[in-house]
Amino acid sequence: MPDMSYHHGDLRTAMIEKGVEMINEQGVNALSLRKLAAACGVSHAAPYSHFSNKDELFTAIQKHITDKFVTVLSESLIGMDTLDGLQNMGCAYVMFFVHNPQYFHFTFNRMGIHIDFTEIPSGYEPFELYRNNISQILSKINYPQELWIKTILTHWAFVHGLASIAIMNGINNAGEWEERVHDLLSKSYFLGGNQCG
């Protein structure tokens, strides 16, 4: 049996999970390697056995958050018709960040994500998931292919903007936002109608 008083066991995982936790509680800027190491019960230089520097830790944390995000988005599609699925996924997109506002800043600030728009959004799994789902719908309704990029961009910008605004609006009214986003992404309003009535 390994000696846990010296060897932590799985410091790498602990750092990531405690790191995610601390980011969501106090924000990215309040997270220091030393505090995090202390919270994991190890000395301040121990993390360097697992991450070559702070940025690499942050990259690992980002991956962890991204995985959670992808899971949430995927689950929002289960048992859904593609059209309802799109509405649900948009809602899940916004609510994921409403519930974890610090994730939003952390994720989209590090600029590790680079979207290539000469083709279609790529380079960040949640976006690709999103894009694929919209594509499915457009395909089903025989939407003209040359307009896909434009439509995907529109929908995605809308949802992403809503998330950003929802966070600025504060997180005290999550339920209210869920309703609002669900409403704004409803078939009749967003796909069937237009913004001017």
Next chain:
Amino acid sequence: MPDMSYHHGDLRTAMIEKGVEMINEQGVNALSLRKLAAACGVSHAAPYSHFSNKDELFTAIQKHITDKFVTVLSESLIGMDTLDGLQNMGCAYVMFFVHNPQYFHFTFNRMGIHIDFTEIPSGYEPFELYRNNISQILSKINYPQELWIKTILTHWAFVHGLASIAIMNGINNAGEWEERVHDLLSKSYFLGGNQCG
């Protein structure tokens, strides 16, 4: 004549302007008070005569950027019909951040902005400007008042999301983005038509 070897003259302004410059070049996280002080030719503690701490400097910088942003948005409306003005302002909104991507992160991360959505967007001048312009249009076309908030939110989320995505897409293709946004905000597409053709 004042002695400029000891007294800087206008250190407060210099700090803000050099600060803005450095943020845009290297990002917010790379900006240290000491480096900034050195760049202004003063000792590391000199800034404390003008700002009680780093956060207060950042607040001043944010105000400076916000003023520039408001100017750009206002100018985009000059001589425009309200409808074309909306298109132009949306374009200006996105392009301002495409040209200064670090401003975007800096501004929307500090969370100093809090939008109140029980009423209408307020608490941040550019948003209010934006909201007022949309309101003018809705008023002119006798748009039902109970749908204003929804419509303003939609348009604003779309534009804000576009800005966010444009930044992720990189700033190498500013011209391309200007066209794209102009197109997406065209009357026929965004107000007259809908996303599904």
Next chain:
DNA sequence: ATTCATACTTGACAATGTAAAGATTCAATG
């Protein structure tokens, strides 16, 4: 000319990221 508030400097300290060197443990080998 004196006084004084303002703007600046110097020196200090704690927190942080990181590097180097050494200690401890685990696993594989003989």
Next chain:
DNA sequence: CATTGAATCTTTACATTGTCAAGTATGAAT
């Protein structure tokens, strides 16, 4: 079982940073 080597952790050290305290220089008012 004893030895060895790699992996993991600790300790020590150092540069950078934000901030404070004490002191110095300047210009304006008296």
